[in-house]
Amino acid sequence: MKKLLERRETSVFLILAVLCIGLTIYSPTFFSYTNIKNVLVSNTALGIMAAGMTFILITAGIDVSVASQMMFSATWLALLSETPFGNPVTLVLAAILIGFVTGAINGFLISRFDIHPIIITLGTNSIYRGIILVMTNGRWLMNLPKYFTAFSKTVFGIPLPVVYAVLIFLVSAWLLKHTYFGRSIYAMGGNREAARYAGVNLKKTIFFTYTYTGVLCGLAGLVLDSILGNCQPSGSNGWEMNVIAAAVIGGTNILGGYGTIGGTVIGVLMMGVIENGLVVAHVPTYWQKLVYGLIIIVTVTIDVLRKKKADSKKQMIEID
Amino acid sequence: MRKRIALLLVMGMCAGLLSGCGGKNTAQESAPSAQEEAAESTEEEAQGDSEGYTIALIPQQVGIPYFETSGVWGQKAAEDLGCEVIYTGPTSGDAASQANIVQDMITKGVDCVAISPLDASAIEPVLEQAKEAGILVITWDSDVNNTDLREVYVNCCSEQVLGEHLMQRFAHYMGEEGDYAIITSVLTAQNCSAWAKYATEYQEANYPNMNRVAYEPCDDDQSKAYSITQNLMTAYPDLKGVLGVTTPAPPAAAQAVGEAGRNGEVIVSGVVEASAAKAYLEDGSMQEANIWHPGKLGYLAIYTAKTILDGGSIEDGQDVPEVGVVEVKDDQIIMTELLDITLENIDEFDF
Amino acid sequence: MEKMKKLRPSLNGIVLLAAFLGIVVIGTVASRNFLTIRNILSIFQQMPEMGIMAIGLTIVIITGGNDLSSGTTMGLCAVISGLCLTSGMPIALAVLVSLAAAVLCGCLNAVLVAVIGIPPMIATLGTQMFFYGAALVLSKGNSISNIPREFYFLGQNKIAGIPLQAIILVLLTVILAVVLKKRVFGKHLIAIGNNSKASAYSGVQTERVLFAAYIICSVLCCIAGNIQVSRVATARADMGYSFLMPCISAVVLGGTSIDGGIGGVGGTVVGVIIFAMISNIMNLAGISSFWQQLATGSILILVVVFNKITENHKLQRRKKESN
Known part of the structure; x- marks a missing residue:
C-alpha cells in the first residue's frame, strides 16, 4: 500500500479521480456510458502513440514526428482503400509496413549517426508531412469504404478501437517488463554508459524503439481513419506535443530511465478528460486553452514536488 | 572510404536541394494537377520573355480543399485566357507568412496579385508596397479593411449575407427553436468568426426560441471537430443542432451525430464542399450544405484580373464564361447566389 | 553577411557556410x-522576427533547457502591445507594458524550471498553452487592427536602405555573441548546459542564471512580437505560433547542441536565413508551399548528418595520429 502511494503514477491518478468526481457532480452526464465511450474512443489514436512514446522517453529520447507518422500512414491507407487492392487484410499489413518504414528511418538515422533524436524527428516530421501534402495536394480523402470503418465498430457495447488500444498497451507493458528488449531500454535510459558496459547493444535498442513506435503510429493512423470515416492529410497538427504530454503526465521521466505503460494510460485519460471536461463543464471558449495549460502545469508541479520530497526523504535515510 | 561517403552525401544534399527547389518533374508524376504545370511554366516565364500576364492567386491557406478547388479553376482560367497563374499561399493560418508571400510576388514582378486575405488588416502594408510597385491588386473571397488598396473585390457574398443565410437555413431545419452550438475553425480566424457572429446576431433578432449554448473551435481538424461534437451532445443533452462555419466541421459533426444514432434529432448544416457533404447528406446525418462554388470564384478572380489588366472592366449583368452572370456593385463583383446543397441536388455539383 | 566572418572556422561553420552558399547558387x-537588392532587402524585412526569437531560444537551449512557449509568448506580447497601442497609450509605454509581460512570462518559466525543477520541455509545454490561452482571452480571438501609424517605424522603416528590424537583429546578435564569449554570465550559461550540478558546486548561481536566460528569451520574443505587430499593422493571438518548430530547427542547424553546453547565436541567425531563403526561392520560382516543408526537413537532416560524419571522420583521424 505504501509502495503504491509512493509511485509517481499515484498522484496523477488521484488528480484524475478528483477531476472525474468533480465533473460528475457538476454534470452527471459526464459519467454516462456514451460519454465515457466517447472519451475513450476519441483518445485511442493518442493512446496508441503514447505507448510508443513511453518507450522512447524511457531511453531518454524523444520523437516529435509521431503525428506526422500517423497521418502519413492514415493518408496512404486511405489512398490504398481507393484502389482495388484495398481490403481489411492489406490495410492492416500496410499500416504495419508503413509505420515500420517511417519508424525505421527515424531509428536508423538516430542510431547510425548518434544524433539527438529531437533533431532527426524534427526533420522527418516536416518530411513525412510534406510528402503526404504534396501527394494529395491537400485533398481530403472522403467516404472511406465500409470495410475500413468497420474497424471501429462497437461489439457487445465495447468499441473495437478501445480493444485495440488495450491490446497494444498489454503487449507494450509485457515488452517493457518481461523481455530483454524492455530491460535494455530501462538500462539505457538510466545510465547509457553503464548499459553499454553491461553489454546492451545501444544502437539496436534505439533502432527497435523508434521502429516499434513507428509501427504503433501506423496502426494509430488506421484507427483514426476508421473512426472518422475520412482522412484529412493536414489534420492532427501538433498532436505530437499532446502525446509527449500524456506520457510525461503519466509519470514517465522525460530525461529517461523511468516510465510505465500504466502511467501513460492514466496520462492519456487525463488529457482526454480535460478536453472533454472543458466542454462538459461549460468553460467559456476563450478560457479553455488557458485552463488546459494551467491544469497541466499544476499536475506536473505536484508530481515533481512529490518526487523531490520523496527523494530528500530517501537521502536522509541513506545518511542515517 | 569515409571521404567518398562524405562526397556522396554532399552530392546527395545538392540533389536533394535541387529536387526540392526544381521538383517539378517528380511533382508532375505524383500529382498531375494543373498547379504543378503552372509552377513549371512560371519558371520558364521568369527566365525568358513573357507573353501575357502573370497573376498570383493567393489563398488564405493551401491544403484546404476549398482553396485547392479555387486554385485548380484558376489554372483553368489561365489556360483559357492565355496568362500565367501562380497559385501559392501559406501552409498554416499565419497572417505574417501570407504577407511574406505577397512581398516575394512583388519581387518576382507579377502583373497582378489576387489575394484572399487571412487577416483584413495584416496584409495592408504589403499591399501598399504592391500598389507602389505598380501591381494590380484585387481581393477575392475575403476583403481588406482599407478598400483603397485594391482595385476590385471579387465577392461571393458578404460575411453578413453568408452568416445570416447560414442561420436562416439552419433555423429552418431546427424548427426555429432549441439549443444549438457553433463550431468554428480557430478562434483567430477572422472570416469564420464573422460568419458565426452574424449568424448568432441574426438568430437573436429573429428566432427568440433558439439558444446558442456553445461556440467551440476545432482547429480545422476533423478529428477534433468530431470529439467536440460528441462532447457537446454530452454537455448539452437538449442540443438540437450544430452549425459548422468551417469546412472540416460539418462532416465531422455529422459523423459524430450519425454514430450516436441521432440522425435528424441533432441538425447538422454549415459551410462545406459538396464532395465532403455527399455521404452525410445521403445517410441523413447532415441536412444541408451552404456554400458557393469556390472554383468559379477562383476562375472569376483570374478573369477579372485579366480584363482589368487589358484595360477593360466587368459590367453589371455580364455573362462570364464558365461562371455565369455576375452582378457589379461599386467596386465589388458579386458572383452568384449561394448554393444550398441538399440530398435532392447533390449530384449537380462537381466540387 | 558580416556575421559569417564572426563564425569561428569550426567544422559546423564550414558545413553551414557551404549549405548557405549552395542555396544562394540554387536561388540564383x-x-x-533572387540575387537582387530588392529581394535581399525583403528577406531581411521578413526574417528578423524569427531570427530574434531564435537567438533568444539559443540562449535557453545552451543552458540545456528549451522554451516551447516562445512562440506563444510572442503572440501574447503582440496582443498586449496591440491592445495598449489601440487604447491610445504612448508607444514607448505600450512597448514597456508588453516587455513587462514578457519578463513575467520568463519568470514563470524560470520558476517552473529552475525552482520547482520540472523538465523544461514539459514546463514550457504547459506555459505554451497557458500563454496562448491568455492571448485568446485578451483578444477574444479578434485581430487587433488600427495600430497607430507612428508605430510602423519598427517594422516598416528603413535606415540607410536597411530595414530597421534587420539592424535590431544584428545588434542583438552581436550583443549576445559578446556576452556568450566574453562575459562571465555567458560562461555560466555554457557551464550550466555542460553540467548543471558541477557548475552549481563550483559557485555558479544556477537559479539566477536560469532566470536570466528564460527572461532574455521571453523579452526577445516580445521584441519579435512588437516588430511583427508593426510590420503587418495588426496584432493577433496566433502570431509566432507557427515559429516554434522552425526556430528550434534553425538553432540546431546553427550548431547549437540541443543538450546544451555548445552553441552560439551567429550560427542560429545563419540557420534562420537559410530557412528564409528556401521559402523565398520557392515563392519566386512559383513552387507549391508544400515542397517547402519537405525541403526544410531534408536540409536539416542532411546538414546534421553530414556534420556528424565529418566529425567522426576527424575524430578517427586524430585517434590514428595519436596512436
Missing part, C-alpha cells in the same frame, strides 16, 4: 529575381 539559378 532558379530565379533571376
Whole structure:
C-alpha cells in the first residue's frame, strides 16, 4: 500500500479521480456510458502513440514526428482503400509496413549517426508531412469504404478501437517488463554508459524503439481513419506535443530511465478528460486553452514536488 | 572510404536541394494537377520573355480543399485566357507568412496579385508596397479593411449575407427553436468568426426560441471537430443542432451525430464542399450544405484580373464564361447566389 | 553577411557556410529575381522576427533547457502591445507594458524550471498553452487592427536602405555573441548546459542564471512580437505560433547542441536565413508551399548528418595520429 502511494503514477491518478468526481457532480452526464465511450474512443489514436512514446522517453529520447507518422500512414491507407487492392487484410499489413518504414528511418538515422533524436524527428516530421501534402495536394480523402470503418465498430457495447488500444498497451507493458528488449531500454535510459558496459547493444535498442513506435503510429493512423470515416492529410497538427504530454503526465521521466505503460494510460485519460471536461463543464471558449495549460502545469508541479520530497526523504535515510 | 561517403552525401544534399527547389518533374508524376504545370511554366516565364500576364492567386491557406478547388479553376482560367497563374499561399493560418508571400510576388514582378486575405488588416502594408510597385491588386473571397488598396473585390457574398443565410437555413431545419452550438475553425480566424457572429446576431433578432449554448473551435481538424461534437451532445443533452462555419466541421459533426444514432434529432448544416457533404447528406446525418462554388470564384478572380489588366472592366449583368452572370456593385463583383446543397441536388455539383 | 566572418572556422561553420552558399547558387539559378537588392532587402524585412526569437531560444537551449512557449509568448506580447497601442497609450509605454509581460512570462518559466525543477520541455509545454490561452482571452480571438501609424517605424522603416528590424537583429546578435564569449554570465550559461550540478558546486548561481536566460528569451520574443505587430499593422493571438518548430530547427542547424553546453547565436541567425531563403526561392520560382516543408526537413537532416560524419571522420583521424 505504501509502495503504491509512493509511485509517481499515484498522484496523477488521484488528480484524475478528483477531476472525474468533480465533473460528475457538476454534470452527471459526464459519467454516462456514451460519454465515457466517447472519451475513450476519441483518445485511442493518442493512446496508441503514447505507448510508443513511453518507450522512447524511457531511453531518454524523444520523437516529435509521431503525428506526422500517423497521418502519413492514415493518408496512404486511405489512398490504398481507393484502389482495388484495398481490403481489411492489406490495410492492416500496410499500416504495419508503413509505420515500420517511417519508424525505421527515424531509428536508423538516430542510431547510425548518434544524433539527438529531437533533431532527426524534427526533420522527418516536416518530411513525412510534406510528402503526404504534396501527394494529395491537400485533398481530403472522403467516404472511406465500409470495410475500413468497420474497424471501429462497437461489439457487445465495447468499441473495437478501445480493444485495440488495450491490446497494444498489454503487449507494450509485457515488452517493457518481461523481455530483454524492455530491460535494455530501462538500462539505457538510466545510465547509457553503464548499459553499454553491461553489454546492451545501444544502437539496436534505439533502432527497435523508434521502429516499434513507428509501427504503433501506423496502426494509430488506421484507427483514426476508421473512426472518422475520412482522412484529412493536414489534420492532427501538433498532436505530437499532446502525446509527449500524456506520457510525461503519466509519470514517465522525460530525461529517461523511468516510465510505465500504466502511467501513460492514466496520462492519456487525463488529457482526454480535460478536453472533454472543458466542454462538459461549460468553460467559456476563450478560457479553455488557458485552463488546459494551467491544469497541466499544476499536475506536473505536484508530481515533481512529490518526487523531490520523496527523494530528500530517501537521502536522509541513506545518511542515517 | 569515409571521404567518398562524405562526397556522396554532399552530392546527395545538392540533389536533394535541387529536387526540392526544381521538383517539378517528380511533382508532375505524383500529382498531375494543373498547379504543378503552372509552377513549371512560371519558371520558364521568369527566365525568358513573357507573353501575357502573370497573376498570383493567393489563398488564405493551401491544403484546404476549398482553396485547392479555387486554385485548380484558376489554372483553368489561365489556360483559357492565355496568362500565367501562380497559385501559392501559406501552409498554416499565419497572417505574417501570407504577407511574406505577397512581398516575394512583388519581387518576382507579377502583373497582378489576387489575394484572399487571412487577416483584413495584416496584409495592408504589403499591399501598399504592391500598389507602389505598380501591381494590380484585387481581393477575392475575403476583403481588406482599407478598400483603397485594391482595385476590385471579387465577392461571393458578404460575411453578413453568408452568416445570416447560414442561420436562416439552419433555423429552418431546427424548427426555429432549441439549443444549438457553433463550431468554428480557430478562434483567430477572422472570416469564420464573422460568419458565426452574424449568424448568432441574426438568430437573436429573429428566432427568440433558439439558444446558442456553445461556440467551440476545432482547429480545422476533423478529428477534433468530431470529439467536440460528441462532447457537446454530452454537455448539452437538449442540443438540437450544430452549425459548422468551417469546412472540416460539418462532416465531422455529422459523423459524430450519425454514430450516436441521432440522425435528424441533432441538425447538422454549415459551410462545406459538396464532395465532403455527399455521404452525410445521403445517410441523413447532415441536412444541408451552404456554400458557393469556390472554383468559379477562383476562375472569376483570374478573369477579372485579366480584363482589368487589358484595360477593360466587368459590367453589371455580364455573362462570364464558365461562371455565369455576375452582378457589379461599386467596386465589388458579386458572383452568384449561394448554393444550398441538399440530398435532392447533390449530384449537380462537381466540387 | 558580416556575421559569417564572426563564425569561428569550426567544422559546423564550414558545413553551414557551404549549405548557405549552395542555396544562394540554387536561388540564383532558379530565379533571376533572387540575387537582387530588392529581394535581399525583403528577406531581411521578413526574417528578423524569427531570427530574434531564435537567438533568444539559443540562449535557453545552451543552458540545456528549451522554451516551447516562445512562440506563444510572442503572440501574447503582440496582443498586449496591440491592445495598449489601440487604447491610445504612448508607444514607448505600450512597448514597456508588453516587455513587462514578457519578463513575467520568463519568470514563470524560470520558476517552473529552475525552482520547482520540472523538465523544461514539459514546463514550457504547459506555459505554451497557458500563454496562448491568455492571448485568446485578451483578444477574444479578434485581430487587433488600427495600430497607430507612428508605430510602423519598427517594422516598416528603413535606415540607410536597411530595414530597421534587420539592424535590431544584428545588434542583438552581436550583443549576445559578446556576452556568450566574453562575459562571465555567458560562461555560466555554457557551464550550466555542460553540467548543471558541477557548475552549481563550483559557485555558479544556477537559479539566477536560469532566470536570466528564460527572461532574455521571453523579452526577445516580445521584441519579435512588437516588430511583427508593426510590420503587418495588426496584432493577433496566433502570431509566432507557427515559429516554434522552425526556430528550434534553425538553432540546431546553427550548431547549437540541443543538450546544451555548445552553441552560439551567429550560427542560429545563419540557420534562420537559410530557412528564409528556401521559402523565398520557392515563392519566386512559383513552387507549391508544400515542397517547402519537405525541403526544410531534408536540409536539416542532411546538414546534421553530414556534420556528424565529418566529425567522426576527424575524430578517427586524430585517434590514428595519436596512436
